[in-house]
Amino acid sequence: MSVNEDFEQKCLNRFNKIKSVLCAGLDPAIEKFPPKFKDMQPAEAITSYFVEVADAVRDAALVSKPNIAFYEQYGAAGLAALHTIIDKLHDCDIPVVLDAKRGDIGNTAKAYAKAVFDDFGADAVTLSPYMGIDSLQPFFDYTDRGCFVLCRTSNKGSSDFQLLKVGDMYLYEAVAHKIIEWNKAYNHNIGAVVGATQIEELRKIAKLFSDNGYPPLLIPGVGTQGGSFDDVMAALRAVNYPLHKVFINSSSKLTYSHAADEDYLAGVLSEAKKFILQ
Amino acid sequence: MSVNEDFEQKCLNRFNKIKSVLCAGLDPAIEKFPPKFKDMQPAEAITSYFVEVADAVRDAALVSKPNIAFYEQYGAAGLAALHTIIDKLHDCDIPVVLDAKRGDIGNTAKAYAKAVFDDFGADAVTLSPYMGIDSLQPFFDYTDRGCFVLCRTSNKGSSDFQLLKVGDMYLYEAVAHKIIEWNKAYNHNIGAVVGATQIEELRKIAKLFSDNGYPPLLIPGVGTQGGSFDDVMAALRAVNYPLHKVFINSSSKLTYSHAADEDYLAGVLSEAKKFILQ
Numbered sequence: 444m445s446v447n448e449d450f451e452q453k454c455l456n457r458f459n460k461i462k463s464v465l466c467a468g469l470d471p472a473i474e475k476f477p478p479k480f481k482d483m484q485p486a487e488a489i490t491s492y493f494v495e496v497a498d499a500v501r502d503a504a505l506v507s508k509p510n511i512a513f514y515e516q517y518g519a520a521g522l523a524a525l526h527t528i529i530d531k532l533h534d535c536d537i538p539v540v541l542d543a544k545r546g547d548i549g550n551t552a553k554a555y556a557k558a559v560f561d562d563f564g565a566d567a568v569t570l571s572p573y574m575g576i577d578s579l580q581p582f583f584d585y586t587d588r589g590c591f592v593l594c595r596t597s598n599k600g601s602s603d604f605q606l607l608k609v610g611d612m613y614l615y616e617a618v619a620h621k622i623i624e625w626n627k628a629y630n631h632n633i634g635a636v637v638g639a640t641q642i643e644e645l646r647k648i649a650k651l652f653s654d655n656g657y658p659p660l661l662i663p664g665v666g667t668q669g670g671s672f673d674d675v676m677a678a679l680r681a682v683n684y685p686l687h688k689v690f691i692n693s694s695s696k697l698t699y700s701h702a703a704d705e706d707y708l709a710g711v712l713s714e715a716k717k718f719i720l721q
Numbered sequence: 722m723s724v725n726e727d728f729e730q731k732c733l734n735r736f737n738k739i740k741s742v743l744c745a746g747l748d749p750a751i752e753k754f755p756p757k758f759k760d761m762q763p764a765e766a767i768t769s770y771f772v773e774v775a776d777a778v779r780d781a782a783l784v785s786k787p788n789i790a791f792y793e794q795y796g797a798a799g800l801a802a803l804h805t806i807i808d809k810l811h812d813c814d815i816p817v818v819l820d821a822k823r824g825d826i827g828n829t830a831k832a833y834a835k836a837v838f839d840d841f842g843a844d845a846v847t848l849s850p851y852m853g854i855d856s857l858q859p860f861f862d863y864t865d866r867g868c869f870v871l872c873r874t875s876n877k878g879s880s881d882f883q884l885l886k887v888g889d890m891y892l893y894e895a896v897a898h899k900i901i902e903w904n905k906a907y908n909h910n911i912g913a914v915v916g917a918t919q920i921e922e923l924r925k926i927a928k929l930f931s932d933n934g935y936p937p938l939l940i941p942g943v944g945t946q947g948g949s950f951d952d953v954m955a956a957l958r959a960v961n962y963p964l965h966k967v968f969i970n971s972s973s974k975l976t977y978s979h980a981a982d983e984d985y986l987a988g989v990l991s992e993a994k995k996f997i998l999q
Contacts (some may be wrong), residue, residue: 470829512829515836519797546849547822548876551748551790558793571824573851573871575878593851598826600853607895609885614892617885 450566450589450632451659451688453538458505458687464676465718466540466661467504468694469493469528470513471521475699477707486520490527496698497528499708501535503715506567506690508661510542529563540661540690541565544593546578553581560585567591569636569661572618576625583629589659590633592625594618594648597638597664619648626658634659634688639670646678653682660689666696672717691718728844728867728910729937729966731816736783736965742954743996744818744939745782746972747771747806748791749799753977755985764798768805774976775806777986779813781993784845784968786939788820807841818939818968819843822871824856831859838863845869847914847939850896854903861907867937868911870903872896872926875916875942897926904936912937917948917969924956931960938967944974950995969996 458464471489473481480488497507509528514521532539541563545555559568559582567589570579582590595605595615605615612620619635626633637648639662652658660679664670672691679689693714701710736742749767751759758766775785787806792799810817819841823833837846837860845867848857860868873883873893883893890898897913904911915926917940930936938957942948950969957967971992979988 472828510825510829510832512823512825512832512836516832516840518836518840519800522797522800542825544825544849544852545790545822547788547790547820548874550750551788554788554790554794558790558796562794562796571822571849571851573849573882574822574874574876575881575883577876577878579878596826596852598852598855600855600857603853603899604851604892604896605853607887607892609887609892614882614885614887618882621881 449587450538453566454505455687457536457538461502461505461719463503463505463719464686464689464691465500465504465715466690466692467496467500467507467537467697467715468692469496469507469509469698470694472513472699475702477702485517486524489514489521489524493528494531495708496711497531497535497537499711500715501537503712503719504537506538506540507532508540508542508692526563529565533564538566540567540569540589540591542569544569544571546571546574548574549577549581552578556581556585560588567632569593572621579625580629583625583633586630586632588632590630591636591659591661592618592622592633594622594635595637595641595644597640597668597670615644616647619651622658623652623655626656632659634661636661636663638662639664639675639691640668642670642674642678645675649678649682649684653684657685657688660684661692662690663692665691666693686720693718727865728816731844732783733965735814735816739780739783739997741781741783741997742964742967742969743778743782743993744968744970745774745778745785745815745975745993746970747774747785747787747976748972750791750977753980755980763795764802767792767799767802771806772809773986774989775809775813775815777989778993779815781990781997782815784816784818785810786818786820786970804841807843811842816844818845818847818867818869820847822847822849824849824852826852827855827859830856834859834863838866845910847871850899857903858907861903861911864908864910866910868908869914869937869939870896870900870911872900872913873915873919873922875918875946875948893922894925897929900936901930901933904934909934910937912939912966914939914941916940917942917953918946920948920952920956923953927956927960927962931962935963935966938962939970940968941970943969944971964998971996
């Protein structure tokens with residue numbers, strides 16, 4: 444798979460083939476790995492298990508999403524493992540959204556973009572909006588890559604700022620409007636991160652986006668965090684969201700809920716299949 | 722230097738000795754390095770030059786601030802160079818603020834905090850506030866380390882969100898109030914990033930903070946970005962800011978403005994000395 448093929452096109456081709464909306468979250472927590480990996484060195488355990496997971500979901504995951512934090516915590520060996528896993532995901536034809544939540548001023552953002560897209564070869568990235576457009580544009584300039592800007596996140600503390608009232612809307616809605624503006628002005632691969640745990644807000648964003656060219660949506664919070672897959676799908680279908688632009692993440696539930704099973708990979712696959720549309 | 726000594730105490734001891742408010746920004750841009758480093762491999766050039774810079778400013782920089790993005794762009798070798806430089810800075814007794822602008826949900830933030838404080842051994846970090854308290858608390862839990870939360874940044878695009886009106890104040894002021902709250906509740910080493918390019922806003926924050934226990938202030942934007950050192954110092958002195966809690970950053974001007982000189986390190990030191998108080 445060329446990493447220079449347009450992100451949306453790549454996801455469309457893949458969606459047409461496998462009809463899945465799964466974003467497979469690959470966040471190493473070694474203590475939760477299946478027993479056979481637990482005695483390995485961290486980096487070896489991570490690559491060994493997640494290479495198996497990548498194979499298991501190769502026809503069931505629309506995209507994948509390793510969160511770089513979980514690799515960074517193991518230092519250089521952890522980051523080397525991330526490289527190995529990204530290469531494996533590309534071998535499996537699974538686009539990679541690197542969850543990095545970056546955002547910094549111009550030159551620095553340029554360096555981050557280079558790290559994410561050139562060094563790691565990610566197909567898409569997550570970004571933090573607080574510093575504004577010039578902290579994001581160096582990522583947007585890679586027009587063939589996806590950019591998911593934090594909008595309404597799935598954690599409890601998100602209300603500290605995202606629910607502040609800005610005129611007649613919430614801050615997260617002001618961010619959503621900016622995302623629409625950027626999606627039109629810079630790059631059709633610019634979208635939003637909107638958590639499944641706030642279903643009313645997700646509905647509102649999906650409606651707003653449906654009137655504005657359907658920017659792509661990365662949706663964490665289904666599964667362990669409590670969001671409902673059916674509710675999310677209903678919200679999206681209500682506004683005819685193009686489903687190749689929708690990425691519903693499962694991390695812990697996908698990779699760890701069957702870790703104790705003898706055939707843990709069958710467990711992973713059974714979780715993944717829940718995201719394949721009937 | 723023990724990395725477990727309290728950040729404020731460490732800065733106070735050092736300030737009393739060297740009377741400097743310089744935060745030495747160490748952001749590799751190899752094309753701007755002195756000629757003798759330009760033919761080296763990137764990682765070798767970075768460590769070679771910045772180890773010399775660390776020695777040059779050992780009695781002139783209150784703290785240092787490598788921005789991790791500039792190292793990440795060179796992959797594993799770049800991050801290995803960052804480790805080497807942090808170790809050297811510690812040998813020189815210069816506390817390290819790792820400029821990483823991190824922020825993510827609970828478990829992920831915990832992994833980032835581990836990477837920043839345990840793996841890199843940084844004394845302080847920069848953080849992005851958009852996701853709220855549970856994305857920051859795992860960093861705050863390292864009570865001996867400094868945490869600088871983005872408040873009013875020095876870039877042009879910062880007005881996209883930071884200047885949105887939230888009730889009778891701007892968003893960045895709402896963030897400043899939260900920083901005060903967190904500084905009181907969790908950890909006296911929690912402070913703000915406020916750019917020198919918005920001097921009126923810096924004045925406002927300094928006044929507000931002066932009435933609320935003086936949280937530490939990291940101030941970028943002096944020098945190449947156009948902020949004035951004298952204006953910043955006047956704003957801080959007007960409210961009797963304890964100067965061991967003030968870190969005025971210089972990156973490009975400090976490390977690159979004399980790169981073409983034969984004695985480039987004398988140039989670095991002359992720039993650094995501008996931040997030593999008379």
